[in-house]
Amino acid sequence: MDSFSPLPATLGGLLIGLAAAVLWLGNGRIAGISGIFGQLLPPTKSATWRLVFLVGLVLGALGAAYVVPGLGVGGPGGRTAELATPPASWGIPPLVWISAAGLLTGLGTRIGNGCTSGHGVCGLARLSLRSLVAVVVFFGVAIATVAVTGIV
Amino acid sequence: MGTAVELRRILVAALSGLLFGAGLYVSQMVDPLKVLRFLDFGAIPTGGWDPSLAFVIVPAIVVMFVAVRFSRTRTAPLFDVRFHEPELKRIDARLVGGAALFGVGWGLSGICPGPAIALIAFMPANLWVYLLALFAGSWLGSLSLPGRRDKALTTA
Known part of the structure; x- marks a missing residue:
């Protein structure tokens, strides 16, 4: 059980829930990554927000790794992702x-x-x-x- | 819908993506091996099981549940004319079969689509191979969907 991390897990879960709530109450969209990703494929009328969301997903992970370094995998002081x-x-x-x-x-x-x-x-x-x-x-x-x- | 509303929708998508990515890093769900240690129920008797994933998904569901309850009192979200709720209710072979195929892929790798894309931030070796395969699989799946129905299903 040495890798069990309830506090960061809960905080991360709250952030993910907040992300889903923002997209739902703001745009009325479901924060489902496979759907957002899959419907980038043509023909689609709404590629822009989907692309912006996915770029945000990458930058959010990267930024958080600099703000709160060393939680595990990624960023300065983090282990190499494998x-x-x-x-x-x-x-x-x-x-x-x-x-x-x-x-x-x-x-x-x-x-x-x-x-x-x-x-x-x-x-x-x-x-x-x-x-x-x-x-x-x-x-x-x-x-x-x-x-x-x-x-x- | 004018361009001002369109711009606000883009900003909301950016904010949501940033929060989601930060949550995946903070919770360490970007670590495929940590996810696999959750899925390894065989390790429960020996004390090697990592229950962290449950501590991620439950608070996430609770926050979203409150947001969904609140949205039921409104006719539309802030920046669109309606809530794009998935319309399909049917429980059929497509749903179960698709979920089962995904379960095998998830069990082989410890990554699901969100962490897979967020991992671009940390670029593990061979991630591009996974992402290309993910894209190809999603495209193959879309071929089997009739266009009208695909539209009704939208994003779940």
Whole structure:
């Protein structure tokens, strides 16, 4: 349990909730990253705010790493960010592993209309039964996947 | 809608994105290995489990829940004519199948779309490969959606 960090986790969660609240009350939009990202693809009438949001997402993470350095990964004094690697005994090249993860995530969030933010944060907050089903499925499958790969 | 309102919408999107990115760093959900340590329920008996992710998502939901309750008393958001609430209510194979595919991708990598994009700030090796694959997957998924229906679903 050495990596458990309830205080930064809660503060970060409040910031994420505030971000979703601002976008909802200001623009009436759901802060679902897979939706904002996926609908950059043409044809779209609303690429500008989506791009601005995503640039903000990157700059917000970068800025916070300078304001509150050394919380873990990223920024000055932080550890170098690393992607997960496949279990050594499986003999799968890391690039194939990471490509498969990205492809499945892009495909799944598009077909299922949402990810951790859209279904998880916003959908559950709207008391959407659809989102609850999605959340139970993707958490359950992700937990099962980690149990199978044992990569932690 | 004039350009002044359009500009305000852009500023709101910028503020929301900045807050979201800051939240992902502060909570350390940008660390794929930390997310994987949450998903590793097998470590619960041995004490190696990291419950942090639950401490992130619950307060986020509570804040958004209050905002949604408040919005029910209004007819429109500040800078648009209506709330763009996802219209689809159906629980079907697309929803469950899509969520399951996403669950596999998330379990393989410990990253979901928000942290994946926020990680551009810290540029781990091979992130671009992941992002290209994410984009390709999302595009493939959009091919299977009829245009009209896609519009009705919009952003969830």
